[in-house]
Amino acid sequence: MSKVTEVDIALSILDHQLVDSDGQNCGKGDDLEISGLDGDSPEVVAMLVGGNAWRSRGRLGRLAARLSGNAVHVPWTEVDSVTSVVTLKRPATELRLNRGDEHWASIVGKLPGS
Amino acid sequence: MTLKNVLAVALGIFAAIGGFVDIGDLVFDTQAGATFGFQLLWVVVVGVVGIIVYSEMCGRVSAVSERPVFDLVRERAGFGAGLSTLIASEFVNLMTCAAEVGGVALCLKLLSGLPYRLLIPLGVLGLVVTCWVLPFRWIERVFGYLGLGLLVFVVAAIKLHPDWGQVAHGFVPGSHSGGSLLVYLYFVVGILGTAMGPYEVYFYSSGVVEDHWSLKDLGLNKVTAIIGYALGGTLAIALIIVAAVLFLPSGISPQFLGTPALAAEHSVGQVGLLLALVGMLFAVGGAAIETSFAGAYSLAQFFGWKWGKKERPAAASRFTLSWLVIFALAFLVVMSGYDPVKLTEYSVIFSVVALPLTYLPILLVANDRAYMGESVNGKLANFLGGLYFAVIVAIAIAAIPLMLLTNGGQG
Secondary structure (H helix, E strand, C coil), X not given: CCCCCCCCHXXXXXXXXXXXXXXXXXXXXXXXXXXXXXXXXXXXXXXXXXXXXXXXXXXXXXXXHHCCCCCEEEEHHHEEEECCCEEECCCHHHHCCCHHHHHXXXXXXXXXXC | CCHHHHHHCHHHHHHHHHHXXXXXHHHHHHHHHHHHHHXXXXXXXXXXXXXXXXXXXXXXXXXXXXXXXXXXXXXXXXXXXXXXXXXXXXXXXXXXXHHHHHHXXXXXXXXXCCCHHHHHHHXXXXXXXXXXXXXXXXXXXXXXXXXXXXXXXXXXXXXXXXXXXXXXXXXXXXXXXXXXXXXXXXXXXXXXXXHCCHHHHHHHHHHHHHXXXXXXXXXXXXXXXXXXXXXXXXXXXXXXXXXXXXXXXXXXXXXCCCHHHHHXXXXXXXXXXXHHHHHHHHHHHHHXXXXXHHHHHHHHHHHCCCCXXXXXXXXXXXXXXXHHXXXXXXXXXXXXXXXXXXXXXHXXXXXXXXXXXXXXXXXXXXXXXXXXXXXXXXXXXXXXXXHHHHHHHHHHHHHHHHHHHCCCCCC
């Protein structure tokens, strides 16, 4: 983010909708990677989206994480703004997000009129 | 109101006809009328005001923030509690969708005389093709306005010349007669549950985003919620009156979905029967669509997927597959032979349990100035919102014990 803004990361990022530069939904902020927690100035390095990012989210989260693949790391430098949603600077595909829709589109795309 | 507004109100009419008057009402209201006469009419009013308060609130939140309800559930409740709510609501959605699909097949059977088990696949196929082909707005209009055939029950209720003094008395809560207190309370919970079912707000708030409502539509949101659900409430009241006049004196316990339609025939004739069946078909069919979509909306909004009829089906493939799978599972449940009426009772009672976690995030966000700006909840919305939240928590706690103690209202 270009200018310094005060953001409560637990309330404003975690579990919020991610939207790419084309305005498309592309997952949720499922977990955060934070560096420098032992020092004075901890910093959010990346957002973790989907898959085993859920393992830190309670018992149900651990179970869900075990059933799914790896999380996608979105570097914090890719974040454009934080409002009621977290807006990213690039389209979802460039950040390897929304691959689930691409995967299942191979089946749904075969139906007429899809 | 301009023609544009008349068509725009379709969301509310659809939400009300499909969401408010669905198989839950056809079952609970007629049984309530047949068991307790007019004595439970006040509960309908309590339920209607409640669903208006929360639909208006979640429509406003969705129009202002463009965030539908399940987005907020995840955001406010966090991953664990959000996922629990998701699992519970998907279970309820599926059960409700199955009940509605069974209801569609029953209505088709009464209209055509063909065998029930043949009409289940035909009914599901018809619903899926409709959802696939029609844009969101036309689904709203077709099912909303054809569901208005149910208005024949209002005509029937008037033509049956009920004792209006007694009817008026039913709008005042008080002592009851004709059954045990527990059964009476079971019907109170059932009527409130079917009036305030969680899938209605999931669907309504997502519909607001699908219809691209924004700040300038807040007036329309209010009108839509009030007109739509008041209409639904009027129909529910008519069903209770008809059942009270026709079934209570003769001791008939309506266990079949077709019973209310016969009541319409009794007082309005052949045309009445036809209107009632067509109205029921589209009301119940609309509710089947709403529940399957509510399930897909909730899943997509919890995980942050692309969603909506506005997307090409293949572009939002996970969302598309979700509603197709819900229809497929509902089909299997009904084909396995569960009685739709029994299924309805269970789905309504279980949905009551899922209510608090659906409504609390709406109430919290509607009070959050950072989201809502000037459109934040006023004093009246907060007073009613808080009051109804207390009611919801109370009936959520009482629902399952009452179902077990009364053997599902049998006493």
